Each structure stands twice: as structure tokens, then as C-alpha cells.
Amino acid sequence: MATGSAGAWRFLSASRKESDIQCSDYFFLPRFFFASARARCFAVAVGFGLIFGRFAPEPLELPVDLVERVRLAGILHDVGKIAVPDAVLSKPGKLTDAEWTEMRKHPEVGALIVDGAELKDVAAWVGKHHERPDGKGYPAGLAGEEIPLEARILSVADAYEAMTCDRVYRRALPVKVAREELRKGSGKQFDPRVAEVFLEWLEEQDRRGESVENDHFASLVRGLADRNPV
Ligand SMILES: [Fe+2]
Helix, strand or coil, rough: CHHHHHHHHHHHHHCCHHHHHHHHHHHHHHHHHHHHHHHHHHHHHHHHHHCCCCCCCCCCCCCCHHHHHHHHHHHCCHEEEEECCCCHHHHCCCCHHHHHHHHHCCHHHHHHHHCCCCCCHHHHHCCCCCCCCCCCCCCCCCHHHHHHHHHHHHHHHHHHHHCCCCCCCCCCCCHHHHHHHHHEEECECCCHHHHHHHHHHHHHCCCCCCHHHHCCCHHHHHHHHHHHCC
16 A cells, blocks of 8 residues: 555545535544544553553553653544545444445555654554454454554554444443453453553542543533434
8 A cells, every 4th residue: 555645645535536525524523533532532541551550560661752642643543434435434234344345444544644644653553553462453464562552552442432432333332341342352352451451540430430431522422423313
């Protein structure tokens, strides 16, 4: 795949024409924004947890600007979905194999867009946020440490955000179920250390009475989804 802004523009031009832009784009945008804002919040919590050793046995040797870069990556991780057809994004049922092929392009498209903005490090993580430690992810099927830590953080943040918010094809999972899914996927879909730090952080929020599943982001996303059913 071509790199840089020229590559991103070529890909987007081929996949979306101006005439394809529909009213639903304007409804989707705020929902994507809030979903990204929640993913950013979760990714930053893990970044702090790993750097300062909170919720984990010991701090990791990590660059001091990791949290700031992960914050940016959290916002941008799904930007490639602008190249996925509305019919796929808003489909209320299961995707066909062909539709999954379209959906699975979004990390690479996102990486092209972010790379074009000269955010080289963030672009690499955006392009790998659907890779899995067990090698069963996409687009490259990378495994374990081949996946940058930042991409493993995005993966956990993105998955939890997706599970705990309504989608057009299903309602949000109960919090307990979503957390159990993270536990079950630890070491397979999710980096075990990242998942552990994140789950500890969630429990800390519970103890402080600041459950993130009930925060204003989630209720705003729900409100938008209810007002703009697609
Ligand atoms: Fe994604």
C-alpha cells in the first residue's frame, strides 16, 4: 500500500466519491468523536498505569511522552473508517465476508491518513490496533512483541469502548460481561499486562464511585444514538 498523504488520498478517492457522502455521515461523525474520546480516555489510563506502576507490580521503562502520544493515537485510531461504506458501517446485522473485507481495511487507511499528517509513530500504532498477541488479528497477523505496546493499548481501549456502547447491530454489553470478555481474551486477543492494568483501573474507578461506563461520554453517545437511529 502506498504511504503518505498522496497514498491516503488515492485510496480515499478510489473508495469514496463526493456523491457517496450521505446525510448519515453527519450523524456518524459525532458518534465517532465520542467513541474516540472514550477510547482515548481508556488508553491514557493504561499509559499512566504502565509508566507509574499503578495497578501493576512495577513501572515499565517507557518514554515519558508515551501518554501524550497514546492520547493522540486514541483519538485517531479509527479515522480510517471514513473509507468504509455507510452500508457496512450502519448495517444492523452480521457482516458478510465481503463487508468484513471492507471493514478490515480501516487500520491501514487510518495509518495512511495519520502518516500523511507526519505523525509517523502514531500512524504505525493506528495501522496495528487490530493485531492480536496470538497472531489472529489483522491486517498483518503480527504476534506478541511484534505489535508495538502502544497498539496493544489501543486494542484494549478500543475493544472495551466498543463493548460498552450501543452499536447499530446490538445494545451495549453489561459492564460485568465486557470486563469478563477482557479477562477471557487476555493473552489471546489482548496483551495480558495491558488488560490487567486496565481492569485494575476500572475497579479503582468503581471504588471511587466514578464508574466510567456511566460517565457523560457514554450517556452522550447513547443520546446521539437514540436521536439518530441509523
Ligand atoms: Fe478499529
